[in-house]
Amino acid sequence: MEKKIAVIPGDGIGEEVMAQALRVLNVVERDFGHKFVTTKALAGGAAYDKYGSHMPEETLALCRQSDAILFGSVGGPVAEMHLPKWKNCEANSILNLRKTFKFNANFRPVKILPELQDISPLKAEVIQRGVDMVFVRELLGDCYFGEHKTFSENGKRKATDLAVYDEDQVASIAHVAFKAARLRRNKVTSVDKANVLDNSKLWRQVVTEVSKEYPDVELEHMLVDNCAMQLIRDPSQFDVVVTTNMFGDILSDAAAVLPGSLGLLASASLNQEGFGLYEPPGGSAQDIAGTGTANPVAQILSVAMMLRYSFSLEAEAAAVERAVEAALKSGCRTRDIFRHSKASAAEEQTTTRLINCQEMADEILKHLEQKVLV
Numbered sequence: 001m002e003k004k005i006a007v008i009p010g011d012g013i014g015e016e017v018m019a020q021a022l023r024v025l026n027v028v029e030r031d032f033g034h035k036f037v038t039t040k041a042l043a044g045g046a047a048y049d050k051y052g053s054h055m056p057e058e059t060l061a062l063c064r065q066s067d068a069i070l071f072g073s074v075g076g077p078v079a080e081m082h083l084p085k086w087k088n089c090e091a092n093s094i095l096n097l098r099k100t101f102k103f104n105a106n107f108r109p110v111k112i113l114p115e116l117q118d119i120s121p122l123k124a125e126v127i128q129r130g131v132d133m134v135f136v137r138e139l140l141g142d143c144y145f146g147e148h149k150t151f152s153e154n155g156k157r158k159a160t161d162l163a164v165y166d167e168d169q170v171a172s173i174a175h176v177a178f179k180a181a182r183l184r185r186n187k188v189t190s191v192d193k194a195n196v197l198d199n200s201k202l203w204r205q206v207v208t209e210v211s212k213e214y215p216d217v218e219l220e221h222m223l224v225d226n227c228a229m230q231l232i233r234d235p236s237q238f239d240v241v242v243t244t245n246m247f248g249d250i251l252s253d254a255a256a257v258l259p260g261s262l263g264l265l266a267s268a269s270l271n272q273e274g275f276g277l278y279e280p281p282g283g284s285a286q287d288i289a290g291t292g293t294a295n296p297v298a299q300i301l302s303v304a305m306m307l308r309y310s311f312s313l314e315a316e317a318a319a320v321e322r323a324v325e326a327a328l329k330s331g332c333r334t335r336d337i338f339r340h341s342k343a344s345a346a347e348e349q350t351t352t353r354l355i356n357c358q359e360m361a362d363e364i365l366k367h368l369e370q371k372v373l374v
C-alpha cells in the first residue's frame with residue numbers, strides 16, 4: 001500500500017515524540033511491505049517563527065494532498081502566552097485544521113491493562129472491574145466555535161463565548177457514537193448539562209431521537225458533573241461516552257490519567273468522508289520539552305490509530321499496539337509513569353526501569369521487530 005502522510009510535529013515535545021513515532025512507522029513500512037511518503041510541515045509557534053502564521057498555507061496545502069495527517073502538539077509555555085508567537089496559537093493552528101477539514105468526531109480511547117495497574121492512580125479493586133472506554137467528542141461546535149467577545153460595559157471588562165449546537169451537528173456525532181458502540185459493548189453514555197443549558201437540552205433530545213435507529217445499543221444520559229465523579233469512582237461502567245466539545249475536552253483529560261498518564265493516549269479526529277488527523281491529546285508539555293524525558297507512547301499509538309482508521313491496516317495497527325504493551329509490561333517507564341514499584345503482579349521478577357523518550361521507542365521497536373504476541 002502506498003500512502004502520503006502530512007507530518008506536523010508542532011511545538012514543545014512534539015518534535016521529539018514525532019521523531020520516535022516516525023521510526024515506528026518506518027519499521028511498519030519495511031516489515032509489512034508498504035510505502036509511506038511522509039512530508040513534514042510546520043504549525044503553531046514553530047510555524048510562526050518562519051512564516052509569521054500559526055497555520056501557513058503551505059501546511060494546509062500539504063494536508064489537502066495527503067491521505068492522513070499525523071500531528072504532534074502546539075502551544076507555548078504558560079508564562080509566555082501573551083507573546084505574539086504564542087497568542088491564539090492553538091486556535092489558529094489545531095482548531096483551524098479541525099475547522100478546515102471539518103473534523104467533527106474525535107475518538108479518544110482509554111484503557112487500563114490489568115498488568116499495568118501499578119501506574120494507574122486508581123485502586124486495584126476498581127481497575128479489576130475493567131477500564132476500557134472510548135470518548136467520542138464532538139469537535140466543531142459548542143463554545144469553541146461560537147462567537148468570542150471581549151468588551152467593555154459600564155466601565156467593566158466583560159467577555160462572552162457563545163456555545164452553539166444545531167440539531168444536525170448533534171445527530172451526526174450521535175450516529176458516530178452508536179456505530180462505534182456496535183463494534184464494542186453496545187452501550188452509549190451521552191454526557192451533557194441538560195439541567196441548566198439549552199444546548200444540552202437539545203443535545204439530549206436529538207441523541208434520544210437518533211438512538212431509536214439503534215435499538216440494540218443501550219443509551220444512558222449522564223450529567224457532566226456526575227460523569228466526572230463516576231469516571232474516578234467506577235470507570236468500568238463506561239463503553240462509549242459521547243459528549244460536547246468542551247465537556248469532551250475536560251472529561252477526556254480526566255479519564256486519560258486513569259491509565260497512568262496523558263502521555264499514553266492517542267486520538268483520532270475524523271470528518272464525515274473518513275479523512276483523519278491523529279494526535280496525542282496531551283499537549284506540548286513545554287515544561288519538559290528538550291529534556292528527552294517525554295513519553296513517546298501517545299504519538300506512537302496515534303500512528304497505530306492512523307494505520308487502522310485511515311488505511312484499514314488492522315494487523316499493522318495491532319502489531320504496534322502489542323509492541324507498546326510489551327514494552328510497558330516489561331517494566332519500561334518514562335518519567336511520567338515511573339512509580340518505583342513492580343511492573344506487574346504477573347511478572348514478579350520484573351522491576352520498573354526509568355528510561356528516556358528514545359529508549360522507550362527503542363524498546364517498542366525491539367518488540368515490534370520480534371512481532372511479540374502479548
Ligand code: IPM
Binds near residue numbers: 090
Ligand atoms: C485537545 C486540546 C485542544 C482542545 C487545545 C490545544 C485547543 O486541549 O485537543 O484536547 O481544547 O481541543
Ligand code: MG
Binds near residue numbers: 249253281
Ligand atoms: Mg484538551
